[in-house]
Amino acid sequence: MLNLFHPISQKSLTGTVHQHRRLESSLIPMGDVLGEVGTQAGELRVATTSQGQDHRRGKALKHIETRRRLVYNRPDNEWGVYELCKAVYELAEIDQVDFNGADLIEKMMLLRKLVPFVSSSALQIGVTEYHDSRNRQGWGMDFLKCEGMNYGFANKSH
Secondary structure (H helix, E strand, O other): HHHHHOOHHHHHOOOOOOOOOOOOOOOOOOOHHHHHHHHHHHHHHOHHHOHHHHHHHHHHHHHHHHHHHHHHHOOOHHHHHHHHHHHHHHHHHHHHHOOOOOOOHHHHHHHHOOOOOOOOOHHHHHHHHHOOOOHHOOOHHHHHHHHHHHHOOOOOOO
16 A cells, blocks of 8 residues: 555655654653644645645644654554554545555554554554444545545455
8 A cells, every 4th residue: 555655745655763862752741743634644634735735744744753753652552553544544645546545454564564663562553443434434535526536445455
């Protein structure tokens, strides 16, 4: 699935997780992080095409890097994995990859490549929660909806 993303995205997604001097996840309450994620996701949704794909992709990759650091600092935290899935979804919209239409195993394999240091239980719980919540809500990819498809759940080209 990784090879379906834009080449710039692929390079960034598989790069080394860079740490800041302070451990953000130990200093910022999880509720604050979740609020920040919601705000940033909203900003990405309203970003106009005039901003350009590269700018939107850069913002999405920055959000993914932040979530990867969170998982790096807390490899047993399944909610960090869940938040990383949400950030990957935002990038997938930009790169037009049907992340939400992928099956559970494909999502787990992709996330394992992004955060190889995550614990197996956190990976399984976080990705499964994301996958199940999207299926329950019927939440497909917006770019597929715009193309007149049924949210891409039938589009399993990866």
